[in-house]
Amino acid sequence: MIKEFRLPDLGEGLTESEILSWKVGVGDTVSLNQVIAEVETAKAVVELPSPFAGVIKELHEQPGSVVEVGKPIVSFEVADDAGQAPSGGTGEAASGAASGAPKREPNLVGYGAVPESTGRPARRPRNIPVPESVARPVDTSPVDTKPAQTEPAQTSPAETTADRPRSTPPVRKLAKDLGVDLAEVAGTGPQGLITREDVQHFVDGKSRGISAGAGAGHEAATSAAWQAHPDGRESRTPIKGVRKLTAAAMVQSAFTAPHVTEFLTIDVTPAMELLARLRDSRAFAGYKLTPLTLAAKAVLIALRRNPSLNSHWDEETQEIVTFNYVNLGIAAATPRGLMVPNIKDADSLSLARLAEALTALAETARAGKTPPSDLSGGTISITNIGVFGIDAGTPILNPGEAAILALGAVRTVPWEHRGEVALRQVMTMSLSFDHRLVDGEQGSRFLADVGAILADPGMVLTMV
Incomplete structure (x- = not known):
């Protein structure tokens, strides 16, 4: 059977984490508690252990992706009698051996995500109120010019990957700032992932008039954006992780x-x-x-x-x-x-x-x-x-x-x-x-x- 592992609440009430690296790949056989990924929260770099023994079926997120707590990040193929529940809190129950009554297996210590059905609010670190601008979940939807009503109500990760350009939140933010439609950009990263360099090269080509693309209005907006950020004269670093939390905490403290x-x-x-x-x-x-x-x-x-x-x-x-x-x-x-x-x-x-x-x-x-x-x-x-x-x-x-x-x-x-x-x-x-x-x-x-x-x-x- 297929089991999903959702990004857990890592114990400090943080709402999101960035996938730094995967220690496994699709098709790999993993054991219980084997380290499968390294993620970065706003406070620390944390190694995630596997909640199952089985075979990696799918990696839902790529390195560099900022993922909200509770979102699926990896799927496992496990034996039907594995009798284990994902520590991310998917809400699935295992049958009790003696009574046959449903029960939820214990989470891995320190990595249990709060299931949505519990009604418990997300925790925050003591004494560090987080402004709404920081606590708000990251918008993980890519830049898309299609009307909202044409979007399906729910899509699987596979459907999302097929229908939308694959990129990370910082890259989508860069594209939005530069007026770039990611549907027009060819990705050179792993499995077609669109990188920052892909966006910059696309804009560079647009400014020189060598890429076929959108209409004159889009061309003008892109050109203006590129002129404001000429190659090599500026560099941009996404505000995330420790820097993001530190900035919010210092503003809160100072004022x-x-x-x-x-x-x-x-x-x-x-x-x-x-x-x-x-x-x-x-x-x-x-x-x-x-x-x-x-x-x-x-x-x-x-x-x-x-x-x-x-x-x-x-x-x-x-x-x-x-x-x-x-x-x-x-x-x-x-x-x-x-x-x-x-x-x-x-x-x-x-x-x-x-x-x-x-x-x-x-x-x-x-x-x-x-x-x-x-x-x-x-x-x-x-x-x-x-x-x-x-x-x-x-x-x-x-x-x-x-x-x-x-x-x-x-x-x-x-x-x-x-x-x-x-x-x-x-x-x-x-x-x-x-x-x-x-x-x-x-x-x-x-x-x-x-x-x-x-x-x-x-x-x-x-x-x-």
Whole structure:
């Protein structure tokens, strides 16, 4: 029998994912839980395991396609007695061996899509309201000049492929912007897929008058569009994935939470000397220790004295939620864009374990393997702009959090020390906070506490 696997809700309430690659092809025999595809959500790259053991019958989507949750992406041919239900939630039931009563088999953990019949609304990541423009499902219908009434009410994937030009949403958007009817474009991609290059070459040919095509009005529109975007002078990148979510989240944060930013420049020479001693000690052999490690520990200690910095404004219930734990977010620049994964219960970690967690977080983020669960639930964040040689800035809050601390570059400069001018290692810290949750005094005391620890690590004895 034929079983469809629908794109599952990957656990964070996201409405769509992009198919990055297929690990299988039509005709391949796969086993249960074998990785069959790699997909990218707005938060992470995720490997999809097979919900069936069987033979790949059809791949409904091509790499580059942005697919809504619940849409079929692959069909399997499985044995009639396989007794398995697709994790995408097709609503099919397997017969019970003893009673014969219908039942739904359990979904694969973390990959269960919510069936339409349950009536459950799609979930959203906590503390990251997504604007309607982002949450709205992508229009996957291609550019088509046929009247709406000539379209069939429902078409199978095979019929859609036969009747309509095959392309990806970004390519359809490009074609629409350039006034190109994809029905006139020959696809050079896999199985006739129309690529961006195909559209650009078509427009290039139209502008030179060497392609037969539409009428004069269409020709003029196409030519004008091409003149506005001459070959090689511009490049366009579709706004999707992490970039799309980050943009929406930053706009929401900037125009919802009243930001205040304070700056503090301190002599961190004692902290750097401590760092050098720790690196040479046996207790920290094998651990990667950086200024970020000490700053993160200082933040965790300072939060005990200033809990308002570790809180959340709940607009729906009109309550201030103060967290009795710290999920410490660390802003990370990755090839996929800015991410802020967080270390769960960071306040419970020793300095060595914190260093270990920071190293693992950075390596996972750079590899694009950060799981969605690590990108939600943060309570306060740090961004280390000093690694780029920047001294200070005005960081925007991670949505739902009360504060974010930016660490500037550590520089050797002339500095007043014990009544004389000496060369010292100096750093500027920038603290942005939500003024609804944090008063100026509270923010200032927190920043001063962090600075005091880094300027004189022995001050910790007076704070704990």
